[in-house]
Structures are given as C-alpha cells and as structure tokens.
Amino acid sequence: MKSATSLRTLLAVVPATVLIAGCASPQATYVDSSGPRTITTVGNINIQDYANAADTMVNSLIEGVINSGKLESVGGQPAMLAISRIANNTSQHVDTDLLVKKIRVALNRTGKVQTTTTIGLGGQAEDPLAQGIKQQTEFLQDKKNTRLPDYSLSGKIIEQRERAGDVRQSSFIFQLSLTSKDGIAVWEDEKTITKQGKRSTVGF
C-alpha cells in the first residue's frame, strides 16, 4: 500500500518537474539601461558608453557655453542648432544618434537651445515632411522667413585598439565641436572611454 502511494507521488512529481525544468527557456531579465548592471564588452561601444560620453558633453556645453553666457541667439529666442556630420571612424557600424540624440534632448530641455529638423547636411532634412510644410507655408505666404541656425554641431568617433599579451584594450574617443554661424568653433570637447579585458572576453 505504502509503495503504491509512493509510486503515485513519484508519477505526479516527475512530470511536474519535467514540465517546469524542461519548458524553462533561458532566463531573460530586464535591467536598468542607465544602471550599473548592463553588459560591458571591450570591443564595442556599449549603451552606457554613449550615455557617459553624452553626459560629459552636455555638462561641458552647459558649463562652458550656457552658464558662462556665451550662447548667442536672435531676439532672445533659444539658439537654433543644426546637426552637421558626426563621422564614425570606428570599425563598427554605429548609429551616431545614440550619442547625438541624447545631447539634443538634454540641450532642448535646458530651454536655451532648439534643434532644427528641416536644415540638414547637403540639403537633406531630418524630417522631410516638416521641410515640405515649411516650404509650402513660405510659398503660400509669399515670403521667405527662413531663420538660419545659430550653431552647428559636428564631431567624430575614433577607435584605438591596443594589445599586450592576453590583455586587449579599446579606447573610443568622442570629439565634438560647436561652430557659430561666423565659422568659429566656440566650444569643443573630447571624451575618451577606455576598456580592458583578457583575450577570452574580447571579441576581436
């Protein structure tokens, strides 16, 4: 009798265990994108590296240009910023908006700077629809009311790799310049992020 009960218990427990263990997929968890538990790799620019570089640049821009009263605009309006070329000189395919958008949003929230989406490098607008509406409005009102950007933001992301024995090192250098409409770089800064790892943890 006792052995029959044990067998029934076993028959109930085993499928349940198999169900739980066998159907469990590799565990995925959410992590805070701005937290300290995101993955860090030596060979790539990680999400926290963009945020770190953008944070440094925004701090520098606020301190060096906005707080010091050097930001100039027409009639007390927020200064208009156009985004120029942000060159990617790394070995990776990088969307530079991972850096630039954060800076734009942060500057926009200061209330001192606004970014144009209808004036772009080589005449290509970031928002072609907005550019079309603007052109149609100007045509219907029979006047050109084009405000030109007060500043343009340009820059470069550079990669430098080193190796010593099993240790690999990657440096990513973020360089940005803010140029006035007079063609003078009124602000420039550089942020270098360096990471090291052993061969087994490195993807290059």
Add this chain to the structure above:
Amino acid sequence: MKLSSCPPSCLLVGIATACLFTACTTVNTVERAAPVGQRQMVNDKRIITDAGLNRAVRIVGVNEVPGEFLKIQVELLNSTSSLKSFNYRFEWFDANGVLVHTPTSTYISRQIEGKESIFISAVSPVASAKDFRLKLIESTR
C-alpha cells in the same frame, strides 16, 4: 597562531606579502600649501549602507559653484591602499523635490588608486534643478 603572539616583524612581512598579492599602489601628491581658490562647501547628509565602499571611496566634501545651472563637485578619497572600481550617478531635483529626468543620466564607472583623492562633478541639466543626490555603488562587473 594568534595575532597577539605574532611579533611586529611577522606582521610587517604579512602586510608586505598581502600588498604584493593585492598590488598595493598608492598616490603621492604635492600642492600649494595655501590654495588661492576657496571652495563653497555644501552641508551634506550621508547615508552609508556599504561600509567597505565607504572606506575605499570616502566622501571628503561637497562644494558648489552657483550659477543659472548649479555645478556640484565632490571630493572622494580612497583610504585603502589598493585600487578600487566604483560607479556613481548624480540625480537632480527641482524646487518641489521632484526628480528631474535627463536622457544622459547614467552610472559612470571610475577607478581610484590607493590613498588617491579624486573629484567628480556634474552640472544640473535644467536651471530649475536646485538639489542633487550622488549615488555611489561598487562595480558589479
């Protein structure tokens, strides 16, 4: 062997050996005896939940640079003799005590050598930010 029974020479050898394996490197500094610049110090309130981190990344002082956008600078000292990695993040609050969200807010990794003093700083992301909080956490990776 009890520590009390260990002669001083034994202790010195022990410390030296420990330093050898943990790569103790400390920092020497020199600066002007009477600095020209005067820091405007901030009265701060500290909540320490990680005593080990507090030994390696001790907050020496907080000073501010007033302006339309507030700048905060924090001096940190590693009171141990070995390199320490940590992460930090500044949070900003408006006049109503509400957290100001910013797209660039992130934990930033730093290293501090043994007995080294470093400064970390941040500028408020909006003019309306009046208060700050600095969070320090040991590196998890």
